[in-house]
Amino acid sequence: MKTQKWEELDVRLSDSVLETLRQLGFFNMTPIACIPLLLNGKDVAAEAVTGSGKTLAFLIPLLEILQKRNEKWKTMEVGAIIVSPTRELAIQISEILEEFLKRIPLLKQVLLVGGVTLQKDVEKLKKGANIIVATPGRLKDILSNYINLGLYIKSLEFLVLDEADRLLDLGFSATLDSILSYLPRLRRTGLFSATQTKELEQLIRAGLRNPALIVVKEKSNVSTPVNLKNSFTIVQPEYKLPVIIDFIRSVGFKTKYMIFLPTCACVDYFTRVIQTLLPSINVLALHGKMKSKRYKVFDKFRYAENGILICTDVMARGIDISEIDWVLQYDPPSIASSFVHRCGRTARIGNEGNALLFLLETESAYVDFIKRNQKVELRQMERELNEETIDECLQCMRRMQQRDRLMFDKANRAFVSYVQAYNKHECNLILQLKDIDLGKLAMGFGLLRMPKMPELKGKNLSSFVGPEIDVNTIPYVHKQRELCRIKRLNEYRSTGVWTNNQKRCKQNRVESWSETKKKKLERREKRSKRKERKELKQQQFLTISNKKKRKRINEEDIEQLAKDVALIKKFKKKKISQEEFDVAFQV
Structure with missing residues (x-):
């Protein structure tokens, strides 16, 4: 692959970013030519061979975009979100990003990958963040349950979908659609992948605006x-x-x-x-x-x-x-x-x-x-x-x-x-x-x-x-587990039934396999409907909270208002005294 110096880019990078690149040993850039495109406001869908440096290709423009904003970023104002398919990859991105942020003290990041309760991740977020690095499941949970986050992401400048084909392979298509519905449309989006699929093309059409398509391969x-x-x-x-x-x-x-x-x-x-x-x-x-x-x-x-x-x-x-x-x-x-x-x-x-x-x-x-x-x-x-x-x-x-x-x-x-x-x-x-x-x-x-x-x-x-061996004589090294096994084995020898299978056998006698499967599918359908209703309510709540709330004026209110106006007119025409007016208005 051809490489060029970072200093040779059409768009000049900030000193803090260049210093970090030199410290990390990245003196040349790899040919994912999306950095200038992203910096010039274009959406990008990049397909590049694995190991070609896609992470730097989105981290550098992300940091440059956030730094070039005239207005200073607030403590709790999210300017960029990076979505990664696995925890390990998200942690790795976060660690590289942290190296850059050491020289950019005005920006803070938060890592949201699960492994802890949702409340703990929300508390981390409340401490302040301008960049979110997250796995799709945890990000969706926070967006749908943490109502105030909608206010903090309204200034979002840049969304990154890293290893986008893997996101779809792991079944995150519906999750990504849900995430995109919460985000402002006026943003830059970078989609990075090592392979292209039909599902990925659909995601590009749904989440990107007239994107520049970049394909980087060493040989065709x-x-x-x-x-x-x-x-x-x-x-x-x-x-x-x-x-x-x-x-x-x-x-x-x-x-x-x-x-x-x-x-x-x-x-x-x-x-x-x-x-x-x-x-x-x-x-x-x-x-x-x-x-x-x-x-x-x-x-x-x-x-x-x-x-x-x-x-x-x-x-x-x-x-x-x-x-x-x-x-x-x-x-x-x-x-x-x-x-x-x-x-x-x-x-x-x-x-x-x-x-x-x-x-x-x-x-x-x-x-x-x-x-x-x-x-x-x-x-x-x-x-x-x-x-x-x-x-x-x-x-x-x-x-x-x-x-x-x-x-x-x-x-x-x-x-x-x-x-x-x-x-x-x-x-x-x-x-x-x-x-x-x-x-x-x-x-x-x-x-x-x-x-x-x-x-x-x-x-x-x-x-x-x-080998000629009675496998029932093989013991567990763990003493408690071995005692439980011997007890079950003795019960089996006396009754002819394994104790842990009794419940399963009884259940099979009560209802047929087809009936069990039918009930399982019905339960799954009910769960999905409940989930859809919950998400719909939350979206409706967000819509109402983002608009000015107007009080509904019913017929009783109109009637009371008409009486009050008539009372004021009577008082001005001196048809009633001050005392009568005060009593009527309960002053």
Whole structure:
């Protein structure tokens, strides 16, 4: 990509912004040429390859616009809002913004990403803010529940929708529409994304006014950075983990890896396994169900010199972690566009990086699919199998499960969630569950026995070889949990019924499945209607509060007013005395 100096821009940047850019080490700007357009009052929809510096492309014009206003910003007057799809990305944007604000004391920001009660976020907001960085769900909650915020955002100059395609992928379309309805129309809007979709085009039409469309790619036929080497390797389902372990050992432990897995349960399980297999490197886990713990894990990996972060696609977007050398993908992502974003965690801002995708023989068509669909070309990497590592991984997983029943539960949950996620894959025309040997896949998870699930009915599972062990004898290390398990096991042996399933069985006898589903849909419909009515009332209240309130004059008021006027006339014509007048007016 061609670059130019910040000083060479048509519009001169403020000294405070230039000083911060030099301090952060950004001496050249990347070619997202939206900064001059935004500064000149245009709305912008920018599509740029991942890792190309989109964050700076909206932060710089945002700060310049707010600084150039003649009137000083009040403590509680919002001039800009940045909407980001995930907490991690919002935190990262907030941290970069804070570096700039150290030299701009007149402006303050607030971060609203949930994880705390709504009231606490409202209290943070009341302390004063000119820039809001938020996730869409929390921003909508505050706009709809915190009535006074409508007064504070009437001077809004700039709205940023970062990773807009991801916002829509996560189902925030209705939330964004609601947010836009609260904001003033006379504003500048910047929409930034790594990919373009039909839904995104609809959002552009709804939220932007005659926008300038900017597309930045390094080559017309490539969606990922030139410095990124994309590779794939073909492996059998039972050998994926051994190949990954061998690969990391061969590359070395003095580097950073990100391993993407399809589900939270897979992340939980394989993190424990890899921590045991690779004790000499720091192995961390991060997924969407971790809530507040995610921040600590994210920061720990971000500032570490080396390590492995095992995660779901919650970390696939916009996150900028320095010096990630390898992105390893256990399997193809469920959404094709996520492939570009996963790979984009490495080779950021001109740095070199590598990405490796592990495919089964039945998934080889994905290579051509991703080339056509996402314009990403993959070269094949041959990896030799190490029999010792294969045996080491299998024995390690099975030993861990036999020592602690918690690991046995985690292994089964991971396998079940993987199969269910694969069955719902977006690319199900070329990635079909029926093509996979599920017995071999279970061996790859180191299972002690095959779990009971609908997807396994009628399947040939002869390739699965489990140890001869009674799984009911595997204990929990946690004493209280083990006591509860033994109690339930004894009850089962005496009654033939698991205690936690009794309520479920009784319910199934009372009503049919179709009836249960019908009631569930009715409840959901009622909830959505209540929510719509609540939002409508709040919007009506806002409309009334923004206008001057007029008192309604009914017939009784008119009649009383006529009597008062007649009384005043009588008093002026001296038809009644002062005392009579005072009594009539109750003075």
